[in-house]
Amino acid sequence: MKLATLKNGTRDGTLVVVSRDLGTFQSAGAIAPTLQFALDNWDATAPKLEQLYAELNAGKAPAAQAFVETACHSPLPRAYQWADGSAYINHVELVRKARNVEVPASFYTDPLMYQGGSDSFIGPYDPIYALSEEWGIDLEAEVAVVTGDVAMGADAALCAAAVRLVMLVNDVSLRNLIPGELLKGFGFFQSKAASAFSPVAVTPDELGGAWQDSKLCLPLNVTLNGRPFGKPNAGEDMTFNFAQLIAHAAKTRELAAGTIIGSGTVSNKQGNLHGSSIENGGVGYCCLAEVRMYETIENGKPATSFLKFGDSVRIEMHDDAGASIFGAIDQRVALYEGRK
Amino acid sequence: MKLATLKNGTRDGTLVVVSRDLGTFQSAGAIAPTLQFALDNWDATAPKLEQLYAELNAGKAPAAQAFVETACHSPLPRAYQWADGSAYINHVELVRKARNVEVPASFYTDPLMYQGGSDSFIGPYDPIYALSEEWGIDLEAEVAVVTGDVAMGADAALCAAAVRLVMLVNDVSLRNLIPGELLKGFGFFQSKAASAFSPVAVTPDELGGAWQDSKLCLPLNVTLNGRPFGKPNAGEDMTFNFAQLIAHAAKTRELAAGTIIGSGTVSNKQGNLHGSSIENGGVGYCCLAEVRMYETIENGKPATSFLKFGDSVRIEMHDDAGASIFGAIDQRVALYEGRK
Numbered sequence: 001m002k003l004a005t006l007k008n009g010t011r012d013g014t015l016v017v018v019s020r021d022l023g024t025f026q027s028a029g030a031i032a033p034t035l036q037f038a039l040d041n042w043d044a045t046a047p048k049l050e051q052l053y054a055e056l057n058a059g060k061a062p063a064a065q066a067f068v069e070t071a072c073h074s075p076l077p078r079a080y081q082w083a084d085g086s087a088y089i090n091h092v093e094l095v096r097k098a099r100n101v102e103v104p105a106s107f108y109t110d111p112l113m114y115q116g117g118s119d120s121f122i123g124p125y126d127p128i129y130a131l132s133e134e135w136g137i138d139l140e141a142e143v144a145v146v147t148g149d150v151a152m153g154a155d156a157a158l159c160a161a162a163v164r165l166v167m168l169v170n171d172v173s174l175r176n177l178i179p180g181e182l183l184k185g186f187g188f189f190q191s192k193a194a195s196a197f198s199p200v201a202v203t204p205d206e207l208g209g210a211w212q213d214s215k216l217c218l219p220l221n222v223t224l225n226g227r228p229f230g231k232p233n234a235g236e237d238m239t240f241n242f243a244q245l246i247a248h249a250a251k252t253r254e255l256a257a258g259t260i261i262g263s264g265t266v267s268n269k270q271g272n273l274h275g276s277s278i279e280n281g282g283v284g285y286c287c288l289a290e291v292r293m294y295e296t297i298e299n300g301k302p303a304t305s306f307l308k309f310g311d312s313v314r315i316e317m318h319d320d321a322g323a324s325i326f327g328a329i330d331q332r333v334a335l336y337e338g339r340k
Numbered sequence: 341m342k343l344a345t346l347k348n349g350t351r352d353g354t355l356v357v358v359s360r361d362l363g364t365f366q367s368a369g370a371i372a373p374t375l376q377f378a379l380d381n382w383d384a385t386a387p388k389l390e391q392l393y394a395e396l397n398a399g400k401a402p403a404a405q406a407f408v409e410t411a412c413h414s415p416l417p418r419a420y421q422w423a424d425g426s427a428y429i430n431h432v433e434l435v436r437k438a439r440n441v442e443v444p445a446s447f448y449t450d451p452l453m454y455q456g457g458s459d460s461f462i463g464p465y466d467p468i469y470a471l472s473e474e475w476g477i478d479l480e481a482e483v484a485v486v487t488g489d490v491a492m493g494a495d496a497a498l499c500a501a502a503v504r505l506v507m508l509v510n511d512v513s514l515r516n517l518i519p520g521e522l523l524k525g526f527g528f529f530q531s532k533a534a535s536a537f538s539p540v541a542v543t544p545d546e547l548g549g550a551w552q553d554s555k556l557c558l559p560l561n562v563t564l565n566g567r568p569f570g571k572p573n574a575g576e577d578m579t580f581n582f583a584q585l586i587a588h589a590a591k592t593r594e595l596a597a598g599t600i601i602g603s604g605t606v607s608n609k610q611g612n613l614h615g616s617s618i619e620n621g622g623v624g625y626c627c628l629a630e631v632r633m634y635e636t637i638e639n640g641k642p643a644t645s646f647l648k649f650g651d652s653v654r655i656e657m658h659d660d661a662g663a664s665i666f667g668a669i670d671q672r673v674a675l676y677e678g679r680k
Contacts, residue, residue: 011380011596040351078596080418080459083529107524114526115455119420119596131493135592151679153471174592184447186454187527189423190592252475252514252530254679256351256418256459339491339594 001053002202003028003165004327005035005073007123012036013073017049018200019056022327025067026056035075035201039164039257042148069327074121074197075167076146076258082118082195083249084142084171084262085111087240091267091290098296111240111248114187116171118260122196124329128172128307129336130193136176137193137307137333141222141286141315143234144169144262145242146201150255159246160214162255166207168198168220168315169262170329175289175306197260198315199327210319214241218325220266222286223314230284232268234317265290273298307333341393342542343368343505344667345375345413347463352376353413357389358540359396362667365407366396375415375541379504379597382488409667414461414537415507416486416598422458422535423589424482424511424602425451427580431607431630438633451580451588454527456511458600462536464667467674468512468647470533476516477533477647477673481562481626481655483574484509484602485582486541490595499586500554502595506547508538508560509602510655510669515629515646537600538655539667550659554581558665560606562626563654570624572608574657605630613638647673 002020005013012034016025031048032038038045055061086092089107096103122128130137146165150158177191204211210218217235221228240248245261266286273294276282285291292302307313316328342360345353352374356365371388372378378385395401426432429447436443462468470477486505490498517531544551550558557575561568580588585601606626613634616622625631632642647653656668 078420080420081457083457086526104523110524112524112526113529115457115529117421117423117455117593118458119599120594129492130592149679152469152676177592182525183444184450184452185522185527186426186452187525189453189455189589192593194593249529252470252517252532253457253534254460259459336492339489 001050001206002200003035003038003049003075004200005075005077006071007073011078013077017052017056018067022067022069022200022324024056024061024064026052026061026064028052036258039146039148042164042257069199070125072125072199072327073123075165075201076197076260077121079118079121079258079260080256081259082116082262083113083259084116084264085113085240085245085248086264087111087238087245088264088267089239090237090269091265094267094290094293094297098293108239111245112264113245113248116192116195120194122194124196124199124327124331126196126331127334128193128331129334130174131336133308134176135174138173138175138288139222139286139307139313139315140171140173140265141220141230142169142171142263142265143216143220144197144260147246147255147259147261148257150246150250150259152250152252152254154247154250156243156247159250160243162246163204163214163242165201166204166211166216167201168317168326168329170196170313170315170331171262172196173287196329196331198329202325207325214243218317218319219283220286221316221318222284225312228278228284230286231278232266232283232286234263234266237268238263309333309335341390341546342540343375343378343389343415344540345415345417346411347413351418353417357392357396358407362407362409362540362664364396364401364404366392366401366404368392376598379486379488382504382597409539410465412465412539412667413463415505415541416537416600417461419458419461419598419600420596421599422456422602423453423599424456424604425453425580425585425588426604427451427578427585428604428607429579430577430609431605434607434630434633434637438636448579451585452604453585453588456532456535460534462534464536464539464669464671466536466671468533468671469674469676470514471676473648474516475514478513478515478628479562479626479647479653479655480511480513480605481560481570482509482511482603482605483556483560484537484600487586487595487599487601488597490586490590490599492590492592492594494587494590496583496587499590500583502586503544503554503582505541506544506551506556507541508655508657508666508669510536510653510671511602512536513627536669536671538669542665547665554583558657558659559623560626561656561658562624565652568618568624570626571618572606572623572626574603574606577608578603649673649675
């Protein structure tokens with residue numbers, strides 16, 4: 001099934017069920033007022049939400065309305081946990097190659113993961129607010145899953161079964177703040193701005209054959225200022241699948257329902273700079289940092305700039321028939337001018 | 341006023357107002373079902389909670405009952421953000437000295453802070469569960485504040501005014517997992533177990549003269565297996581106060597109401613190993629790592645072991661008259677045997 005959260009002036013929005021073709025929705029308020037409530041009580045709520053979804057797809061939902069992506073918040077406008085992996089090691093290899101340092105052998109067996117801020121996500125059509133372009137604003141197009149409750153030390157099989165929902169994410173990074181922050185040794189904090197998630201979150205069964213081995217095997221389409229920028233396949237070159245990422249997160253503590261686990265920037269292994277861009281036949285990129293790494297490796301320094309105020313980013317994924325699965329994340333970078 | 345969350349079988353518990361002397365409580369359910377709800381709607385809920393608190397202290401609350409700390413969950417059993425600073429630079433200086441490396445000059449002007457897991461805190465009297473003693477289980481006794489909404493880029497004065505509640509925390513760390521995790525560069529993740537907070541959270545006005553310049557100026561009492569272990573003053577040697585820590589967290593993103601900001605392990609500057617323990621006239625320690633650092637600096641290697649299954653930790657703070665302000669965090673280390 002497909003679920004979304006409509007903005008309604010509250011911090012958590014209101015849960016709706018969305019039709020498979022993203023054409024209509026119906027309020028799920030009688031079953032669960034919010035997505036977090038649905039996840040907190042999944043065994044009780046999921047069957048009822050599935051039934052409503054079936055009715056909606058059959059054109060039999062009693063109060064269906066036209067679905068408008070721009071009315072959506074992120075499916076979880078705020079969450080109790082957002083932990084982002086870095087499962088596409090190609091991205092890490094490029095980072096390291098640009099810095100002329102080796103990738104530690106352990107990186108191929110032990111996932112990288114950071115704890116992200118989850119108190120105030122932004123909506124999929126909300127501006128990416130920043131106080132300065134000098135922060136080095138970058139997109140990171142990723143896939144993310146929402147889990148149910150997971151026991152400490154759960155193995156990968158249990159973790160695979162704990163995936164409740166799948167969605168897309170733009171994990172906005174402030175690249176120029178990263179080197180200083182990593183030097184301090186405590187990981188990312190100020191270098192990560194608020195993330196935005198796709199309008200629609202879907203259950204794994206909805207993805208059919210595209211959900212294999214806890215990976216989402218479809219191209220992730222990224223557009224920058226209206227031009228194709230990336231289309232790598234999220235199922236390829238993923239060194240750690242979502243089951244492994246969840247197991248990593250749960251190694252020393254329980255995970256509560258509604259935990260979001262991200263894949264890290266999707267990145268496919270490719271040839272060189274000029275062969276990797278979409279206009280030259282490559283699959284392109286899911287972040288600007290990756291172009292800049294190719295440029296650094298081949299030309300000694302980066303040439304592509306990070307995002308400026310007014311720049312726009314669109315992230316979307318389509319099924320084999322060309323239909324949008326999750327709706328789009330479509331954002332413009334803007335100067336922050338105070339709390340809305 | 342003083343607030344607490346009683347366990348009631350739900351994920352968020354139920355909000356109660358607690359009398360100043362921790363003797364009685366009354367349900368706040370008619371005002372706010374949970375502490376997060378109260379924080380989400382603070383301007384509306386706080387005056388009503390204050391009124392109930394006044395009635396309770398005057399012995400006029402209509403349904404007061406005896407308050408029992410062991411019935412409490414952490415004030416926020418789960419939160420949307422838990423960011424922990426490392427504001428007592430003495431602790432960092434000892435860490436570095438034990439490793440024979442300099443403290444970077446920037447550490448005195450730019451706070452260290454990591455993003456912690458906040459999806460499932462444990463209660464103040466709950467066991468500290470782990471799967472292995474080999475993880476190097478350690479306590480970290482700290483002070484923490486809960487904020488209201490904070491704008492991106494808010495200055496320290498605005499951040500000082502955003503402090504809604506103050507509480508104590510045991511930020512359990514898995515010391516033997518830290519070196520490997522820090523080498524990976526993404527900060528702490530598996531090396532941080534679930535934290536526990538004091539039974540009671542209090543508004544800053546409740547602390548009177550002990551709340552000065554966004555610092556809590558009282559000794560933090562730590563007992564290990566029933567013996568005094570630490571009593572450093574949390575108002576001394578705090579290089580960054582809570583207003584500065586909140587401003588650090590809000591530099592590039594908004595903070596939502598209910599954000600918890602921690603001080604890091606409380607640590608006072610002292611003499612050497614034998615002068616620093618309580619039995620030798622010092623103020624002792626708020627974590628085992630600090631004893632081990634003194635031992636390493638003076639004897640070349642640590643001698644004190646981390647916590648074992650069955651060990652107990654108690655963290656509490658008293659006012660000038662000797663009364664417990666927040667109630668106690670009182671935990672025993674135990675083998676994890678599955679979700680409760």
